[in-house]
Amino acid sequence: MKKLKKIISQPVVIKAVQESRNSLDGTLSNLHTSLSGLTEHDVKERLASFGSNDVVHDKAPSAWLQLLLAFKNPFIFVLLALACVSFFTDYLIPLHNGEETSLSGISIIVVMVLLSGLLSFWQEYRSNKAAQALKSMISTT
Known part of the structure; x- marks a missing residue:
């Protein structure tokens, strides 16, 4: 054996x-x-x-994990790096020198990051739900 x-x-x-x-x-x-x-x-x-010879179906990750993974994207990392550079050049350095500061560029970039991540999450979440619905309709014999 x-x-x-x-x-x-x-x-x-x-x-x-x-x-x-x-x-x-x-x-x-x-x-x-x-x-x-x-x-x-x-x-x-x-x-x-x-064990028995059963087909195992992959289960979609939880919604919270899908949300976190939606922000794991090279485009988002580039935008976050730009936001950091913008924070230093548009806010911290002018603040230190007593000049006028602006958070508008940083705000725009952060909104772009949030929109990109949320749209990616929504698409992934809906596709996983559709895949689960299709799997539930299939019976393996």
């Missing part, structure tokens, strides 16, 4: 490629089975060792 576990626990693609090179008798021998199938005892033993 240990040898069988080692064979079955390999990635499916690699195992399939290896078994495709074997003869039918070799494959049946490697998998400890026969043309007539498994015995009831073997079925129970394999179910206990490997």
Whole structure:
């Protein structure tokens, strides 16, 4: 049984490629089975060792995680870097020198970041909901 576990626990693609090179008798021998199938005892033993053969559907991440991931975007990082530069050049340096300060450029960039992230989140959230609805309509046999 240990040898069988080692064979079955390999990635499916690699195992399939290896078994495709074997003869039918070799494959049946490697998998400890026969043309007539498994015995009831073997079925129970394999179910206990490997679990049932069920299709697992990926679950979409939570809405909060999707919202955070929506802001993980190179465009947003560039805009945030521009906002930081603008904060120093338009607000801090003029404030330190006693000149007139302006937060309008920073405000515009922050609004662009928020809009970009929220639009990205909304699209991703809706597409995940649609994918979940489609998966719920499919029954695997």
